Amino acid sequence: MKCFHHFKFHSKFCSRPHLYLNNKYSTRTREHCNPEYQFLQNSMLPSMYFQPSLPRLPIPTIEKTCERYLKSVKPLLIDEGYRKTQDVVEKFKISSGPQLQKILKDRDSKNKHTSYISEPWFDMYLRDRRSLPINYNPLIVMKQDTRPEYNNILIRAANIVVSTLRFYKSLMQENLEPEIFHLNPKKSDTDLFRKITKIAPVSIATYVAYAFKAFPLDMSQYKGMFNATRIPELDKDRIFVSPTPSRHILVMLNGNFYAVDVIDEDGNIESPNVILGRIKQVLRSKNILQPDYPIGILTAGNRDKWAMLRYHLTKISSKNENSMKLIDSALFCLCLDVNTKYDHNDPIPLVKHYLVGDGINRWFDKSFSVFVGKDGISAVNFEHSWGDGVCILRYFNEIYKEITESPFVHPNTTAHLNDSEQKSIRSLEFDLDDQIKKGVEETRNSLNNVVSSLNIAFTRNPHINKKLCKANNVSPDAIIQLAFQLAYRQLFGKYVGTYESCSTAAFRHGRTETMRPCTIETKNFCDSIVGTKPNERLSNNELRLLIQKCSQKHNELTKEAAMGQGFDRHLFGLKHVAELHDMKIPNLYQDSAYQIMNYNIISTSTLGSPALLAGSFGPVVEDGLGIGYSIQNDECGAVVTSYEGQRDGKAFVDSLNDAFKKIQIILETK
Template sequence: MLRVPRNHLTTCYRAKSTRSASGDDYQYMQRTRIPMLHFQASLPRLPIPKLEKTCERYLAAQKPLLIDEAYRKTKDNVDRFMISDGPKLQKLLQQKDSKNKHTSYISEPWFDMYLRDRAPLPINYNPLLMMNHDTRPAYNDHLLRTTNLVVSSLRFMKSLRAQLLEPEVFHLNPAKSDTHTFRTVASLAPSLISTYVAYAFKAFPLDMSQYQGLFGATRIPETGKDRIYRNDKSKHLLVLRNGHMYSVDVLDEAGNIEQPQTLLARFKRVLDENRPPAENSLGVLTTENRDTWAKIRYHLSEIGNEKALRTIDSALFCLCLDNGTIDPEQPIPMIRDFLFGNGTNRWFDKSFSLIVSKDGTAGINFEHSWGDGVAVLRYFQEIYKETMKSPFVHPDSVPQDDSKSDDVVKLIEFKLDDRIRDGIIDAQNHHNSVIDSLDMNYLKYDGINKNICKKQKISPDSVMQLGFQLAFYKQHSKFVATYESCSTAAFRHGRTETMRPCTVATKEFCEAIERKKNPLSPTELRALMDKCSALHGQLTKEAAMGQGFDRHLFGLRHTAETNDIPPPCIFQDPAYAAINQNILSTSTLSSPALLAGCFGPVVQDGYGIGYNIQEGFLGSVVTSYKSHRDGQDFVNCLRSAYEDIAKVLNNSTPPSK
């Protein structure tokens, strides 16, 4: 999950009072005035920061984490790097970048890093976005919500492939730029300068290169390094029900979306079959170590399952029809099930899986190597909005399928042998042991919210991140490496940058508010909090503008490796390993469509924190491994931290601005 501004989406679609399921109005969700890729050619390239700036930022991030002696050693390593290997690696990185102006310096090595990792996808990589329920209870019917979400998904896909989606644009001031005038002026500007024309409106176009990875794609396991398979000709979905897999045609021979009542009938066929749980659920194999899965998959192909695997790989996306129901007061069991479940009704290798449960609870579980979530969030929000405002099927809709072919809904059958059956058992045992070791806890706190932060003139994100620092300090009396994901999609082929929320300022605040002797007044604590917020805002802006230090150092290290240069001293320093052992890994999304978002810890002794702050409350889903961290205690400390922060806000005066 990524830091993506809430108002980053634009849309030209407006809901109609009635919906027609004929002609182009049905086939396409949007018809943009500005060509979809109009800004792509003029997007700026991701900058390679100046070496001295990266070293300066790196040392600033290390300062709150290290004792004085360790910091002096790290600074000595950085100083030596600055005059020895650093300039040479910087020059090599710049030379390679200048020869690849179509992309960014981070794109290829970052993509390669994902595909080479052998860790299982669930928990380690695949994140979850869980969707809010439909506000109309009747529309949460399992079949009805599934059909509406699929229809809107296909309309989004068709608009994307026809390049009719409106370009992704972050509007700094929507009242001035999310307008007819902006669209007219931007569409008339030549593509090679259009991004700079948008800047004049304080509108910032975002890279859309990752969108091609959304539909018809699968990460295929291979020993050593996986590969991404894409197919833009397929017309079917992979549908999973009770561990059984189906191919369900959703486009006709001409590539048009089937009628809503036709899709209603086809999904009804799958639900009505109600087969007992599959005896051998192949989906659980996608939870395995990637090399292990690669070898089993190769054997699957060898014994005559090439066609079945090709059907899965080429599917537009994966639709998982589940049986659970959510308890609004205790949402964790359903969130766990959507994030990883028991693996039997999933195919984690697909670019994304749309999960719809019995009570209409819906979510997106997506494979992470092909993209960073910006495209997924756009898709997620668009289908939620359309199904809420203008669904195509209703409680009185009648299923009707005029197709004469039985193949439009077809069970995908596999030939199995003892090796495959044993592999399924092993995969299930491995997955069960991992998920049994994972703890998940949820905090919902209404003492702080967006409105309160706005009135107090303080950054909501800085408040939430300060809470994480204070909670860990309450729990362990120390500070640790902290990761906050920040999108660099404002640049061509941008990926992410790390924002480092643990700063000298947050350390000073945490130590001060926990100090028992000579406590500071609320006014003094508020001054420290404002200092945290200002620095947080600066670091966030730098990260979004490609001016963090993490990706640059990653690029320099990768450059050394690919040029057979011995690892420079900066990368052999234990402090470098420690700051990349992200004990607190955090990511936020803000969307009216979002019920919850979460992901697993990125290290064994870490916390994975998916969070957001709403109009009425703030919320966090916290994952951890039971044998390494006490997740419930951390959440208790987190509640205490926000209560302390709320007291400071309520008993002090906001700064004048």
């Protein structure tokens, strides 16, 4: 259920005069209150300008959903099984389906402020009792700075904090550019576009943007980014957002907690040298021993067990309760991993450490955490229930751009910290009893067992890239997904449920839709490569035509999904209303085809960003593959996770490299 979106963003980044590079704000003066420093952007249009006029997520017709479902399930079934499923779907279409559709549409018409999928989707995440790392929290790793001196852990961390706060202040003051997908940036990513849409009535602003082939996106999830934490509770967690803006961030070092003030008493971001000084002060405590019972590990455990332990922890002492309040309300979490380094020749240990690691220096419940290693290698790990990849990737891209092009902290910046400011750095202490200590040990042992069974494989291919795809008029994403199907077919001799996430952020409170990349078209191609005798194989020209058909189908499905015309979320919503009204669950959901379709052995998520080094998440089923991938102008790459003794991720990567080679030859041979 990982949901990095298909949209590319062409956001306007602020530009600053060269004098910023001369430490204009690196003194302890009121100069840090200057709006140029306080805000990352000063948008002509308010951040939430398009929210009131965003269209509502459509509810597809029962007929279309049944038709799309049958087409998607057909490649996974033998003829007899497919005929049985056809009968089940036909009965659903004329019996319980219309009844559930009416209830769903009635509920939707009474909740026009949101989408039909929003509440049940939040509920699905918050009710799951599985641990957050691997199962839910995704990871995106940021490229290092090309200037080695800026990869110092202190310099890198301070710059990320400053730029993150500028992003936060811009969002809070609605100075952050509205999220817009620009189909033609030269026409719409302009001041003229902004001036025209600004004078349009708010009720139709989105439709004015459409005239420029610009598509505003939902920004409701941004409210869950800062001052927020997922609180474990029995049966169902809740998302806590501090009712008052916080002045501090949570900093973790060797499993120890620090509340570090980064906003002054007037609500202004502290100057860069003050933030530098406070992080430096925390790093000076790196020789403080790791606690014997690091409670951060508890956030990596079963949610019900953690809920009971957390409740007990806060009742032990007022000290514990106050520490938890500071953790929960912190703007975000900064994890300083002083011993973590990146090896360009073998990125797997770093990806595994940042995806889950030993859990000691982590608080997985925070809305998002920034990790910074010894050599400045940075990453973002985010809790998934509050939002999808749209806002996190936007944040990720903008922060990277600023810290690499116009950072506020430099190697010659003087850190500022004096004795009177020590109160701005508070060490958070906890009183532990035997019950908590036992809980930490049990969670640590459980986590270690899971981590030891988690395998990660990695591949990078310079031959499959956007240039090659463009030259052959095929979708880059379609080619990567086709390679996944071919790789699996070659290795395991069959086709399985495959999940690709697509954002529905073009609609108010849209979340995601599933795009099903395993199609009749991909099956025809893969069978032509693998399932035929040598003398029956098609020519390269014939195979290229099959690839083009795969791409055309992929584009069609992607467009349908992005426009709210997939079938997965609709079927999910219909089942949800049946459960709400204690109605009998239709046979369609008990049918083996539905179980096969939704047992996502191949779960994929695409990450398109110039700032991205790698992205990863865990398999969504025990014997599955979790594939984070990207395709750039000069290469493609994938990180594949699997569990020991289940699906062989390393063998899959080997087969994937072979699939890439075969597709490359077909596309290059004219």
